[in-house]
Amino acid sequence: MAAELSAHHRRLARQKRAAITSAATELFLHRGYDGTSLARIAETAEVSKSTLFKQFPTKAALFEAIVTESWQRDAGDSTPPQTGDLRAGLTAVGHRYADLIGRPGMAALFRIVIAELPRFPELGRMQFQLGKLPYFASVQHYLESEREAGNADVPDAESAATQFLGMISNYVLWPRLLLTDWSPTASDVHDTVEQAVETMLARYTPAPPD
Structure with missing residues (x-):
């Protein structure tokens, strides 16, 4: 059971990360890097601010992840x-x-x-x-x-x-x-x-x- 919960949590984390990077890319494109806040990204990705900050403490870190993953x-x-x-x-x-x-x-x-x-x-x-x-x-x-x-x-x-x-x-x-x-x-x-x-x-x- 513990292993199943752990796998479930990892899957949810991956899904949230993908939602964040997708929302950030779209917002950066349409609003510019400077005009996009992490709070707006969290709202668009439908995740909490704490979830976003846990994975990406800064906007630069988020952009770095987008580049690397792309x-x-x-x-x-x-x-x-x-x-x-x-x-x-x-x-x-x-x-x-x-x-x-x-x-x-x-x-x-x-x-x-x-x-x-x-x-x-x-x-x-x-x-x-x-x-x-x-x-x-x-x-x-x-x-x-x-x-x-x-x-x-x-x-x-x-x-x-x-x-x-x-x-x-x-x-x-x-x-x-x-x-x-x-x-x-x-x-x-x-x-x-x-x-x-x-x-x-x-x-x-x-x-x-x-």
């Missing part, structure tokens, strides 16, 4: 691809990234950061250091592992990761920030990822031995 909410299996098949690995990484940045919540997060950057530069640092940088590093490390295994001729894995993710985000994410009606089809996104993979393979597949 970038970690990866579509499908988030483990790095196994080395040995560069095409399969890049394809898995590319589609995973497209799914992640294609979510409306991700575009909303970027809009909040961009709108508030002049007054709250720390929001930009959070977005970069807690979200984009760790994700970027994981792709860089994957390319390095393929290079070490002899499956990819990648002199600069950092540059290669920038190229690969940039080809995808330039179609999937950035137009969404400026065009309210931007909604590429699943087929269009799939083709974008596949073309990015083909470009990477053309550049980084090792030359056959003489």
